Each structure stands twice: as C-alpha cells, then as structure tokens.
Amino acid sequence: MSTLTLRDRYLAMVRMRRFEEACLAGVADREIHGEVHLGIGQEAIAAGLLGYLTDEDALVSTHRNHLHALAKGVPMYPLMAEIFEKRTGLCGGFGGHMHIFDLPRRFSTTGIVGSTLPVALGHAYAARLSGRASVAVGVTGDGGANAGGFHESLNIAGSLRLPLVVLIENNEWAISVPFEESTATATLAERAVSYRAWGKRVDGLDVLAVASAFGEAVDYARSGLGPAVLEATCYRFRGHYEGDPDMYRPAGDRDARRRDRDPLLITRESVVVEGGADPVSLAQEEQAIADEVDTVLAAVRRDLMPDGMQARDHVFTRGTAR
Amino acid sequence: MSTLTLRDRYLAMVRMRRFEEACLAGVADREIHGEVHLGIGQEAIAAGLLGYLTDEDALVSTHRNHLHALAKGVPMYPLMAEIFEKRTGLCGGFGGHMHIFDLPRRFSTTGIVGSTLPVALGHAYAARLSGRASVAVGVTGDGGANAGGFHESLNIAGSLRLPLVVLIENNEWAISVPFEESTATATLAERAVSYRAWGKRVDGLDVLAVASAFGEAVDYARSGLGPAVLEATCYRFRGHYEGDPDMYRPAGDRDARRRDRDPLLITRESVVVEGGADPVSLAQEEQAIADEVDTVLAAVRRDLMPDGMQARDHVFTRGTAR
Amino acid sequence: MSIASEAAVRNVNVSQCVAEAINLEMDRDASVVMLGEDIGRSGGVFGTTRGLQRQFGPDRVRDTPISEMAFTGMAVGLAMEGYRPIVEIMFVDFIGVCLEQVYNAAAKIPYMTGGAVKMPIVFKTAGGCIGSAAQHSQCLWGLFAHLPGMRIVVPSSPYDYKGMMAAAIDSDDPVVFIEHKGLLLRKAGSFAHGREVPRERYLAALDRAAVLRPGSDVTLVTLSLTVGESLAAAAVLADEGISVEVIDLRSVVPLDFDTICASVAKTGRLLVVDEDYLGFGLSGEIVTGAVERVGTSAVRHVLRHGVPDVPVPAALSLEQQIVPRQASIERAVRKLASRS
Amino acid sequence: MSIASEAAVRNVNVSQCVAEAINLEMDRDASVVMLGEDIGRSGGVFGTTRGLQRQFGPDRVRDTPISEMAFTGMAVGLAMEGYRPIVEIMFVDFIGVCLEQVYNAAAKIPYMTGGAVKMPIVFKTAGGCIGSAAQHSQCLWGLFAHLPGMRIVVPSSPYDYKGMMAAAIDSDDPVVFIEHKGLLLRKAGSFAHGREVPRERYLAALDRAAVLRPGSDVTLVTLSLTVGESLAAAAVLADEGISVEVIDLRSVVPLDFDTICASVAKTGRLLVVDEDYLGFGLSGEIVTGAVERVGTSAVRHVLRHGVPDVPVPAALSLEQQIVPRQASIERAVRKLASRS
Numbered sequence A, B: 001m002s003t004l005t006l007r008d009r010y011l012a013m014v015r016m017r018r019f020e021e022a023c024l025a026g027v028a029d030r031e032i033h034g035e036v037h038l039g040i041g042q043e044a045i046a047a048g049l050l051g052y053l054t055d056e057d058a059l060v061s062t063h064r065n066h067l068h069a070l071a072k073g074v075p076m077y078p079l080m081a082e083i084f085e086k087r088t089g090l091c092g093g094f095g096g097h098m099h100i101f102d103l104p105r106r107f108s109t110t111g112i113v114g115s116t117l118p119v120a121l122g123h124a125y126a127a128r129l130s131g132r133a134s135v136a137v138g139v140t141g142d143g144g145a146n147a148g149g150f151h152e153s154l155n156i157a158g159s160l161r162l163p164l165v166v167l168i169e170n171n172e173w174a175i176s177v178p179f180e181e182s183t184a185t186a187t188l189a190e191r192a193v194s195y196r197a198w199g200k201r202v203d204g205l206d207v208l209a210v211a212s213a214f215g216e217a218v219d220y221a222r223s224g225l226g227p228a229v230l231e232a233t234c235y236r237f238r239g240h241y242e243g244d245p246d247m248y249r250p251a252g253d254r255d256a257r258r259r260d261r262d263p264l265l266i267t268r269e270s271v272v273v274e275g276g277a278d279p280v281s282l283a284q285e286e287q288a289i290a291d292e293v294d295t296v297l298a299a300v301r302r303d304l305m306p307d308g309m310q311a312r313d314h315v316f317t318r319g320t321a322r
Numbered sequence C, D: 001m002s003i004a005s006e007a008a009v010r011n012v013n014v015s016q017c018v019a020e021a022i023n024l025e026m027d028r029d030a031s032v033v034m035l036g037e038d039i040g041r042s043g044g045v046f047g048t049t050r051g052l053q054r055q056f057g058p059d060r061v062r063d064t065p066i067s068e069m070a071f072t073g074m075a076v077g078l079a080m081e082g083y084r085p086i087v088e089i090m091f092v093d094f095i096g097v098c099l100e101q102v103y104n105a106a107a108k109i110p111y112m113t114g115g116a117v118k119m120p121i122v123f124k125t126a127g128g129c130i131g132s133a134a135q136h137s138q139c140l141w142g143l144f145a146h147l148p149g150m151r152i153v154v155p156s157s158p159y160d161y162k163g164m165m166a167a168a169i170d171s172d173d174p175v176v177f178i179e180h181k182g183l184l185l186r187k188a189g190s191f192a193h194g195r196e197v198p199r200e201r202y203l204a205a206l207d208r209a210a211v212l213r214p215g216s217d218v219t220l221v222t223l224s225l226t227v228g229e230s231l232a233a234a235a236v237l238a239d240e241g242i243s244v245e246v247i248d249l250r251s252v253v254p255l256d257f258d259t260i261c262a263s264v265a266k267t268g269r270l271l272v273v274d275e276d277y278l279g280f281g282l283s284g285e286i287v288t289g290a291v292e293r294v295g296t297s298a299v300r301h302v303l304r305h306g307v308p309d310v311p312v313p314a315a316l317s318l319e320q321q322i323v324p325r326q327a328s329i330e331r332a333v334r335k336l337a338s339r340s
C-alpha cells in the first residue's frame, strides 16, 4: 500500500477536476477546435492510481485520458497546452487531446476504442524482455471491453504471464449504450477467469477502495503471476464529448447522480469527517490548486499555435511520397 | 437426442475419410492448384453433428471445412467439384476449397481465421428477426478462438441471448503453435462464463459423446437461453495443409496418435464390439461408400474448368471499375 | 442543376435527409435492418438515424456493443439470409478494426460464389475533417476503392444524400456510403446545389457524376464537402475571368469517365480536388483514367490538390495548411489556369 | 546489374536470404525482436525465419496466438520502449483484422507526436498469387501506400530481399515489407538479376528503383514477381525488335520518380505492370506522377496491366486470365509499342 493519505488523494482529485474545468473553458471559447472528452465524475479512479507506478511503468489510455495523464505524473502545463493545440504542448500541437504522448513517463493514448490494451501489452512484453519488474496499465471503458483487442491482449498476457494491468472504468455508458445492454455478464471483472487473471470489481467513487484494489492488482502483475483486471464503477457526469446533447440518458437520474454521488464531495466529506481535516486549511489548499490551474490556463492561452509551415514535417516523405 | 445409431455415425465418418482421401489424390495429381486443409482425424466431431440441424440452421466453417460441409448435408459432388476448381462446383470454380458456399443449406466458409463467428452471429440474428427457432453454428479451431471476433461475437450473442453455437475443434495445434502455449486457460470451454453461455468440453474422438453434447448445446441455444460453447478435443493427423513439412511436431508422438487414437478405428471397434455389427456386412457398406466416393471423384475429374472468359464476371463493374 | 425556389427548400439538415431515406426504405421493405453503435437510442452521433428505432423497434435498429468485427460480420450472415443490412461504422477512421469482413467477405462473396450469392449491404460511415486530428478526420474512399467488389458512394448535396442512400439500400451490390461530418448538420438551404429534397421516396443514380457548373478553362473534379467549396471558388474565379467547370463525382466506384472526359476534352486542363490523401488514390486514378481515354495530347495540363500524404494534425494552424478548402482551391485553379 | 559468375551464386533460396538478414540484425542489435504466428518453432510457413528462435530464444522470436490486433499493437508499445520490432502478418490478405494498429498508430505516431516518437517497426508479410484464390492471393501494396507514414518495400531479387530487409530493420520509419509467396522458395540461381547474395551484412537502399534492362521503345515499370516475368518478356520482345527498358521499383513509398521519368522522357511510352488490383493504386500513381513531372507531351502513351479489379478466382483457367505473367506482359508491350 502506498504512503499517500486520503487527503493527498483528495487534493489530487481537486486538481483533476480543476484541470477538466480549464479544458471546458477552452471548449467554450472555441480555443480547442477538436472534440473533447472529459473525466469529470471519475476522479476517484485516477486518484486511486497514485503512488503505485513509477516512470518505468507504462500507462496507455483512451479518448478520455486527461486524468490518467495527471495520475501518471505528466506535467500539467504541456498536457494542457497539447489539449489546447499549442506549440508548447507535449506533441507540439500535432497530436491534440486524443493523442497525448509523454515518452519519458511511458504514457500514451489513442482515440480508437479497444486499441489501448494491445499497446499496453507491448510495454508489458518490454518489461519481460528487459528484465524490469515493471507493469503496464491499459485503460479501457466498459464499452471498449467489448472490442476484440481486449480478448486478444488478455489471452496473450495470461498465457505468457505478462505484467499487464487492465483498468476498466465502467461509467455505465458507452456514448448512448448502457452497460447492461452491451455486456453479457453482470460485471466485467468476472471475465478475468478466461485469462487466468486476477480480477476484482471496486466502487470507483471510493478513492481508498480503488487505491487498495489497484495496489493489489499492480502487486500481482509485478510479481510475475500474470495479468490483472480491475473494474472500477463510476458514472459519466457530462455528455460523451463536449457538445453531446446527451438526450439518451434520463435527465432526472443523471442529475441525481451528479448531485448525490459526486466523488469529489464524497471524498471531501471523508477527509473532513473521518480524517478530521481542518476545513479552513483544506479550503486554502483547494484554492491554491485552483490558482495553480488558473495560472497554467492563462499561460497556455497566451502560447502560440504551431507554425503552419511545419504541417508537412515529421513524416519521412515530408508530404511528397509521390 | 437424434435417432441416428452409432453405426450411422460411423459410416458417415467413413464417408468423410474417403472424401478427404479423394481430395488428397487431387493434390497429389496437382489438379487442385491451391492450398488444401484436410480434416482427417477429426471425423468424429463432424459426424457427431449429424441429426441436429436442418436447412433452417446455419453452419459457418473455416479453412478446414470439408467435413462440416458434409455434416451439413452439402452434396458430395458439387462440393468436391468446387474443391477441384471445376465449373460444376458449388461456386463454379470461383471459390475453391476455402470458399465453399451452399446458400440453400445455410452453409458457408471463410479462409480468414476468426471470421466465422461474426458471420454465424448474423445467421443467429436472422433467426431472431424472422422468429425462426433455428440456430447458427460457428466453427473455429483452438487457434481461431484467440482472435478478437470470438470475444465480440460471443458477447453479443450472450447479451442478446442469440442462438449461436460455437463449436471449437481443439486439435491441439494452430499450424505449429501448440494449444497450451497460445491459451491462458487449460480449456476453451471455460471461457463460456464470460459470455453467460453454456459451455462444455468433450472428447472429440468419441462420436457419441460429441453427438450428445452437441445435441445439448443446440437444444440450449434453440430454446432461447443464449449461446453455447462446445469444445471438442482431437488431433490434427496431417500437416496443417497438404505440403506442410510438419517438422515442428515430435514425429514419434504424431505417429503414435495416428496409430492408437484414430477415431475411425476407435468407432469401428465400438460398432463391432459393443454394437455387435456383422463385420462382413459392415465391410460391404464401407466398400459401397468407397465406391460412391470413387465414382464422384472420377466424374469430377472429367469435369471442365470454368471458362476463362468469365473471369471478369460476377463483379458489378465487370473488371472495369475505372 | 438549378437552384430551387426558396419555397421548395425544406428546413431540414443533411442528417435528416439520410434518416428520411432509411426510414422510407425500412418502411417499404421489412428485410432492411440496421446495426451500429449509437444508432438507436441516440439516433446517431450526427442524427442520421434519428427516430428510426422508435419507429421500427430495437431488433431492426440495433444498438451494438463496440464490436465492429462482429457486427460487420453479422451483416454478411444477414445478407446470406436474405436481409438487406445497413451497418454503421461511426467514423471511417475505425475501419481498421473490421476491414476484414468488408473486403474479404462482403466485397468478394458475390464473385467467390460465381454470382450465386448477393451481398446487398450498405456500409454507412462518416469521414472528413472537422478538427478532430489524425484518427478522426480521414476520408479513405481511396482505400475502399482499391479493393474490388464494392460501390463507393460519396454524395455532396442534401438531394443526393437522401436519393443515393435510398439507391444504396436498394442496390444488390455492397455499397460503402461515406458521409462528410462537416455536411451532416448543415441545413439544406445553405447549399448552392441539390437543396430541394422531396418528402417522398426517390432514388438518385449511383454511378453518374454531375456537372454542377459549366466552364471552359479548367475541369475541376471533386466530391463531398469540397464540391461546395469548389463552387464557391469557381464563382470567385469567374470574376477573375477564369471559367471553371465543376464536376461532382458522386460515385468513386464506378467513376463516370464519360462526364469527366467530355469536360477535359473541352478544357484540356484537369484539376482533381480531393480531401482524402493524395497519393495512390482517387486523384491518380482520375488523371490516369482520363489520359487512357482521351490521350495525353487532349489532357494538356493536370494538377492534384489534396491532403499531401501526412496525417491530419490537431492544431487549426496546421490543419489549414493541408486540408483543401475554398481558398486553397482557388490557388490551385489559378496555378493550373496559368499554364499553357 | 550484371549476371554474377556461377561461382558467386550461393545455393540459397529467397527465404533463406530473408532469414539471414534478420539473423544478422538481431545479432548486432539486441533491441530487434520478432512477433508473429509460426515464426519460431516452425521457422515461418515459407522459412523466412528459420533458425532464429533457436538462436535468439523464444522471447526475442515469439510465436504468437492468432491475435493480430494484439501483437501489431504490441509492436507499437515495444517501439515506444526503444525496441525495433519485426511483426509478421503471415499473409497480407489478413491485414483487415489489424490494419488499425498499423495505420492509426504506427504510421501516425511519429507525426502525431510532432516528431518526438519514432516507430522503427517492420511489418513483414507475404503477398502475391500462387493459386490460393480470393482470400490468399492479394498484393495490397496499393492499400498501404494510400495511408501516409509508412515506407512500402517490395523487393524482387535475392540480393534485395536480404539487403532491403536489413535496411528495413535499420530504418527508423515504419516499413511494410511485402514478400511474394511465389519467390520465397526459389533458388538464387534461378533469378536473372540480383542472384549474388553476400554472406555478410549489407544494406540495400530503400528508396531507389533499378533499371534492370535498358531499352528505348517502352518503359516498363514493375515490381516483385513480375520483374522476372517482365525481364523474360523483354528478352522475347527484343527478338521481335521491341526494345523494352525494365525498371524494378523496389520501393512503392517513396516512389523513385527520377528513375521513372528519365526513362519515360527517353521512350515516351509508359507501361505499368502490377500484380495488385489495378484501380486506385500503384499504376495510377505512377502514370499521374510521371505526367505531373515530365508533362503530357513527354508521356505520349500509357498502358496499365494488372489485376482488373476483380478478386482472384480459384480455378487456374480463371486465374490465368487476370494475373499478369510473362505472356500477358508480352501482349501488353506489343499493344503499347504499336501506338504512335
């Protein structure tokens, strides 16, 4: 188990929420011109990952990747700058929100659903080849778990006992398709047996429960026993992407979930009530985080877009394949 | 349970073996110019299917499909003619051995591993749409069960409770890769739980055991409970394709398996010893089957190849898309 | 094609035209069924299937899991059962997870069976650049076109979106129907061509190009969203004294070379504007096909304007440099017109 | 390229040349690893990886399950870890199950990262027709070539199979390396060109075409197995008084237009012979690229000879009608040479 306190994790969640809100502002002001998928409401999962991974461990994420990037230690500034399509971004503005790459931290993403696990499996195989006791985390949503790559990757990991940790964020929806309608079983964790994998389902609004289960999963994989499947349940607070009219979910249910089951509020309550945190100093720390994010946002907004003249760079043929 | 006797099934197996041997002759004489995959040694599985399916039920098979075609009632003559690339074949010689289609019998094949189940799922969905109480059988080898389509198709079948029967012929090898090396679990049938499916593993050399298990699987699917996964174990007697040097399997083991565990010999023994069959009349029937196949082979050999001038037919653009 | 009177222009967007076409086909033919992600409960991420599930039920308008290999294969099985499936691959960029069933099964089965089995499947998908970077901005009609056995339909106007979808469903051949994300939410009234969309069912030809604007200096061949951009460019260029004949391809396979060649024979200058990758695709086929038919002496000058064989970048500043739009089309025409 | 003295021609087949190249690269660079079906224990269905697993162990030469999506993706992850993976897709026809990781990940990541991440992956695969019908006979280099970001390498001689495989592994760009099933088991001594294969390591250029036979009447551009067929055809045609310049492309992306255009400028007649589907692919790109560079007046006559946009049929009688081989190439040259 990591040495992080509940308060640490809570503050990380605050930082994540503020980060997503900064992105929201970028959408509202049309600074981000592509589509954006936010993880608001799912912070307890990402914050539960903290403390278990080093730069030697890999994490491969999805279209909904910002929180995982932060959890993996990707610095906020170049991350936000990439999402804002700026030349100061991690990829110089060539990648954008769905294509975040931070090689030194072994963090990458893809916008194609189901494509994360195969890449994570490659990192897990690299660990084997290089004799490193590292793990590779592949993230998928509940929807992505129905793609063929899930099966292929877990079977390979199981048969070679590779250190692959599959983190399923089950937020009950894949765009407009509810989990129960698209999945044969009641849980996704129970599929673990098909791959001789460790499997567990955890309440993804409970950051400590996630942390403890993720710690177990990582330990299992790291010790060479094979892959682990951790399913964390949660709820997508916003539309699938910013701009999604989200008419397919009962509005009453959605509003109630957001009001009554916000992981940020739940965790804050624990920090104060059970952890006995001083509300004043907590509020100060929250404010400091908000200020940090605001400062980054303001700076990113001042950054330049990439130079259009470079649009043909970075392909070996330089746009003259022909 | 079907009304077929063990003797009926045995004779069907003899017919299948003789059919494959006729194809072998076509390879030896270079009449078949493409690659050919034979099912010798796996007859007890195909013969176990007999009696449970009608033309309303579909069967989608693989590169190793001849026995399934015969089990599905595809007539021997146009089947063999197609394998021999003749104009009298099921597809007029356009398809060939890996692409056998008999639409009235709802039988089809594909040469792409893992692609059978999605197509079978379509047939299962058609049963649902049309209100037919039919089933769709999708065949795969042990190797093909590791392809993504296996997972995707079974999950859909499980969540919609579609009448899909997945028949896995586990012959221990996928070309040169042994089953245990490519698969995380000890059996494939145990994956059924991931799809809320019926699942069973059966000895695929025991034709009655296959028949009874297949009957159960079909009943389960037909009654609307959802998909069924039947894994039948067997052993690939010959190289993966005709011409395969097959140096990757220990020759001693292979020879012993072929000698001691030939389903044809095993079943014949049962027919005689347990079934009390008269060896003389049995031999006569065997001979009659051999004669039938020989007659078909001789006729197919006399048939013409398709007219080369038709090579651009059957595509709407007639080879002039441009 | 004349511009309809405003009275006849309905207040519909392109997605509604598509939904209307599918609706009419499903209504008249019970064998038409639809499979795809988010087509039912939500009516499609762009609304091209809105209302269909409510009308025809969840069995005929099936929201699938994210399992493209399985449900494209289902369409093949359904077609063998006599159904006429429409499969939605949400974005064409995702075809890499399920091309197998499209090109090795659906496209080949009619041929592999010596004509015995038809594959009346529509693969409906959205392409084109609206700012979503490398994995969500591609067109890829050139990829499908290289693989024989499929019609490739790429409409540009509200009228064609409806009429060609109806004809695609009606066709016994497999059809890849590629919508442009940048057109789907546009109102019919905002188009300069094909604005008038009848309420009733009609079929638009699947294999004819359309001369949308006659001209004498340059033949500009294009499709999809860049048709509108090209018409706008042609209007500007006319003021500069450059007469551009704008041809809307409508179909990529087959190509209507009669229309293309008649124009090139007249102008001697051929410009292909293509939002797909430039190399090894549509533009090379059109130039070569024209040269093969009318000879190199008749095709005096050729120019291609398309995405210059790089992925689509995220930042607008980069994207604008590589995706053909009105201003860059004008530049291309001027360049070609200046050659003699 | 001169024909080597018999003494220098080793008794190896093309597959052995490939295995030798991989062996030498794996030996000098521990970051080279290989993934694929049947590459280890069996040494490859055509023997192109024979002996490698014994030498380098099962971790570096990994027999995978039939899970192409997973193991092509593994290569992407491995490349991000600093490895140089070689992935074998047994037959190119199977690319439809895993194109996703090839074109949306490997091919785009260098660009999507603004040059920060390299993808030194070789996708090694076998194409070409040897009688196995519609799903096992395709070439498909035109499909890959349409998608930017990958080198497409298609050697024709034993020398190039070895040298270009070495260069492909050595390259920091993703490379699709397409072998021809009909060449892999042929002995070096049976080739008319590139028969001499050094034992030691060497790299052959990845982006240069080769003029294998000079000629003055017709420029014949081709690649892979039809190079040998074309050389044989050219010898026959020489006796008839037709002088054919035979160019072996070697690389499809990038194309070496310097070599092509120099020849066309001389002959004025361009024939592309392509075993891939004719439409929307290599031949259109070559004709158009040549016209763009030397102008329509210099390219007086063009002709394309390839698989006429139908799947490959099973029966030999049908196959012979659509797959280009020596006799049909001769007919095509005669047809083009007769035009003036």
Ligand SMILES: Cc1ncc(C[n+]2csc(CCOP(=O)(O)OP(=O)(O)O)c2C)c(N)n1
Pocket: A063, A064, A111, A112, A113, A114, A140, A141, A142, A143, A144, A145, A169, A171, A173, A174, A175, A236, A240, C037, C066, C068, C090, C094, C097
């Ligand atoms: C192969 C593929 N199919 C479809 C899509 C379109 N798509 C993007 S996100 C998404 C839903 C994903 O659901 P889930 O995995 O549950 O993740 P969530 O969005 O809920 O976080 C879909 C269908 C895609 N990007 N890739």
Ligand SMILES: Cc1ncc(C[n+]2csc(CCOP(=O)(O)OP(=O)(O)O)c2C)c(N)n1
Pocket: B063, B064, B111, B112, B113, B114, B140, B141, B142, B143, B144, B145, B169, B171, B173, B174, B175, B236, B240, D037, D066, D068, D090, D094, D097
């Ligand atoms: C997608 C795909 N990958 C690889 C192949 C090549 N291939 C053909 S059969 C085969 C082995 C199949 O093994 P299994 O499923 O166990 O069937 P068996 O041959 O043993 O009957 C392979 C790898 C293919 N046809 N399709």
Ligand SMILES: [Mg+2]
Pocket: A141, A142, A143, A169, A170, A171, A172, A173, A174, A175
């Ligand atoms: Mg979800």
Ligand SMILES: [Mg+2]
Pocket: B141, B142, B143, B169, B170, B171, B172, B173, B174, B175
């Ligand atoms: Mg097997």
